[in-house]
Amino acid sequence: MASYSTNEFRGGLKLILDNDPCSIIENELVKPGKGQAFNRVKLRNLKTGRVLERTFKSGESVEAADVIDVEMEFSYNDGEFWYFMDPATYEQIAAPDSAMVDSGKWIKAQELCTVTLWNGAPLVVTAPNFVELAVTETDPGLKGDTAQGGTKPATLESGAVVKVPLFIEEGEILKIDTRSGEYVSRVKA
């Protein structure tokens, strides 16, 4: 089984801890003068998204996780699975709801997403940082209110509901930051 020694540890390295795949966020070498060195490591559990901290005696080996990120195009959702296609090989995979976390509500067909595969099976699907989506439903725009002022809810074509400025009209295309879920700007058609 492939494994990594602590001196190979660096940000982004994927390991198995307590049977779950984890990604190293931060690795710090701690060495008491002439003594034994230790690695203090901050990791993200890729299954739960939780951040954990672990310490290893330097020189220890930890099992490597067969985790890779691939860019895939979203095809459709049949209510049970979300289907993605590799644009180069046309290979298709089906991701369960649990792998979508928050991504499902931001994507429409043909959207290019990052699919994290663990032993070949989809673990997490990450939507692009910014998406452009049309407004399907919102209260009528308020003329004259251009810059400051309040917000109102708007439903987007992907089904997500975001807070938008009062001047936004149905049919307009908006740029959204999927990490914060916030409206960024209008997109000129």
Added chain:
Amino acid sequence: MLQSMRAFFAERYVLEVETPIISNAAITDPQIESLSSRYQQKNYYLHTSPEFYMKRLLAAGSGDIFQFAKVFRDDENGRFHNPEFSLLEWYRIGFDHHQLMDELQSLISCLMPEEKIPFQRISYQQAFIKALKIDPFDTDVNALKQSAKKHNIETPQGMGDEKDIWLDWLMVEKIAAGFSKNSFTFLYDYPASQASLARLDKEDSRKANRFELFYGELELANGFYELTDAKEQAQRFENDNEIRRQRQQKIMPVDYALLAALKSGLPDCSGVALGIDRLLMLLTSAGHIKEVISFGDEFER
């Protein structure tokens, strides 16, 4: 900073020296890995500190000496570690380790005259008793494990049963972490098992006359009241290599020239190595060692 240091030593008639960086012998310490280099198919090592050559100068009658040296250590890379780094190392004849601590304190105070940063001194034994209520010289590994548990200290993966590894872990996690944040702490008289190149204490052979200087929990310097006994030094090299054999590490070539120098007579002296890069980090409030090393961000991290 280097100019102030040179002036400090000039005032005290300490001679600046330079010694070879590559050597066919190397340090045997199982915790320190040397980088190697080749010359005409033959393997040489880059020094991890200029100590062996400087001691040969002392034995040859150099008198008090100091050196700025670039040194190299494998597998040491992080916020406070760079595989290539700078040491200021010096030796004072007739000093014991407490006198050398005094001098190191004066040197550092010289470098930051505006700031009145306090210095503390505590023995290794007292520090353990204070933080963990445990006497490090009068305890076994099981008591250390229990103490860690009692104080809710996490057990790193792969700890095993070696007492020194547990002492080191409690040292970083509890003792050093508990040092006052904005002050310097001298920790002195380490366990004999961690003597390195220091002599054992005359009154209590469980202790070695070794010290370290910390700023907060960051280690800045390591010093010894030097071991001058060639036989004991040879035995320590052998023990190191025995530990290396058990841990399946590389066996290192012993420096017989140093042993010969000790045999011919090393004057009674103390020596210390101060990490220049970390001191610079402190003076400039840098958050990462690469900020104080030119082209420091070019090394793969």
